[in-house]
Amino acid sequence: MTPEDRFPGPEHPDSGPRHQPDLDVLPYGTYYEPEPATGYPGTPYEAETYSGYGGARYLEQHWPADGQDHTVHAPENAPLFSHQDHPGSHQDHPGYEPALPDQQSPAHQDHAHQAPGRDDPPTIELGPPLPDPSAPSYPYPAPGPGEPPGPLYVVGDVHGYLEELRAELRHQGLIDAEGHWSAGRSRIWFLGDFTDRGPDGIGVIDLVMQLAAEAAAAGGYCRALMGNHELLFLGAARYGDEPVQSTAGTASFLAAWRLNGGQQHDLDRLEGHHISWLSRLPAIALEDGHLLLHSDTTAYLEYGESIPDVNDAVHSLLADEGVDEWWDCFRRFTKRFAFRGDAGPTAVHELLDTYGGTRIVHGHSPIPYLTGAVHADDGQPPHIPGPYVYADDLAVAMDGGVTMEGRLLVARLPVS
Template sequence: MGAAAEQDAPLYVVGDVHGHLEELKAALRARDLIDEDAHWSGGRSRLWFLGDFTDRGPDGIGVVELAMSLARESAEAGGSTRMLLGNHEILLLGVFRFGDHPVPVAGGSTTFREIWLRNGGMQSDLERFTDEQADWLAGQPVAAVVDGHLLIHSDSNAYLEYGDTIEEVDGTVADILREPDPLSWWDLFRNLTRRGAFMGEVGPYAAADLLSELGGRRIVHGHTPIPYQTGEDPSTITGPRVYADGQAVNLDGGIYLGGPCLVARLPLTAPEPGVLPSALEETQGREYDLGDLAADAGDE
């Protein structure tokens, strides 16, 4: 399929799913991307997941299995299904590869397993996780530019620590995930837990800096639930949040908090929400329990 044909094909992006398989299926059906039996029905459409398939919800491995099957089925129909690695995929892979290997935190140490359990790890997911699924996840990128949208998982500039271009960032991360070095994996997980870079007065400048380095005209991310940014009741979230002077779009509806599974067609056509008071634009990093590591990991 040529570049022009790809530009013409509809582009959809999915926010954090966190194991909520049935909600994901319903959201994809509402966009006519899958049928009642959860098979691809989107034709030439392009579908991107922004990461965080697992943890905090009942069937993370079911989400992985669905994404893998849709990747095959959509390609056969002339479309595509892709995903970005989120920090929860990196953590799950770390548990799968290294288990109880010690990793450093301020004042001591912990393990991949302990941090995973603290942050919504589901033993049923780990028991069902296969080598094939692990290899597939480890082969996914962490960033992409599609139709002028810079797709990333975390609302963070930490990606620039791994390269100055999309190709360098994805290549560096791929190298880390090929090496049996638990400390490199741990640092990658910690860096991709960072959040809130595009909030507040300096947020638009941080967003512009990331776009100037990696490309694209607008950042599209997940990771930080919209209710954490706005103070809204999760049940009232109905769509993505545009902020940072229109340079950033948040697709994490806070599904594990009671919010929706957001599937948006890009470019967005809905009006952009107004700028919120700065007091509401403070994110506390409360989603992740890293013990004494929080400040060191850059969560806040």
């Protein structure tokens, strides 16, 4: 069976022109140019699971399965971040101050706590709530005790290509024709980079948040990692044109975001609930022996020696640190190609030995750059039959290069 047979791609509408360059660019022209690629020839998977911080946890609190909207909306002019005002930081967007991970939304505080001097209301046995007739129904029961989890899927970099994402999820049977979760107890991890370069980054975020709530109701889950473009997008919203100390010279998040395909209409539509959700995404996770990362870099080791340590460090940085620390985190997670070449397996083992797992699955670096297909002389778009397994079978690349006429990849793990 050929790779094309294993990962046939659906026909999907063209959602707009692809924006070059595809690799991330730091201000003043510094970017990561790949060296000539070399050829790379599974390992058994452990039943170990550690998901760390799941994006679905926020959705389960704010978008319960009863179909009702329990979000809390702040005044129209409330700032996006609880940070001092910064020049050019787009403070005019509607939103609210995001809570830290250990805080609850006011909608979920204990309503039994009454003001002094007020009588408690009488307690009445109301019985089960009436179902919401407008809410979708799910025929999938919750897993029973000892029942194994559903199949595991990963989604590569989306970069705003909403129609391509819908087509691939539909092709895999994960959503129905109306765009709702149809995968029962299946598990999905998005590997980050929802926005920039493509036509509808906010639409992508909204879809993933919706699927997280629907999957939880069906006994599965839909979760996501934080990519370097999430750091960049949030940084552009929070810090705007405030200068940062870049190794390439003084720059700003807003300048870097625009240089890397930032779409103004995404920034204009960014709201407080998007920011709160994105800010809580984990940087790293472990599922079924797969170490899930966004970037093919060893920079994660600089943030901790365990998965919780790394995720806590990144979340603390986003909540408390300043613009230069945030920029440094973005810069580190923009590095790439650590798993390629003769030293690649060693770099993979360094991460696996620290965080666990038997194989790394990542996005970030487009497969055409990893394989050298981007340099084809015939001018044709790169042919991406499916995920790219390399580094002595220890790494799986999932960025199919959708921004460069490649393909948006959705795959069930394990792949071989």
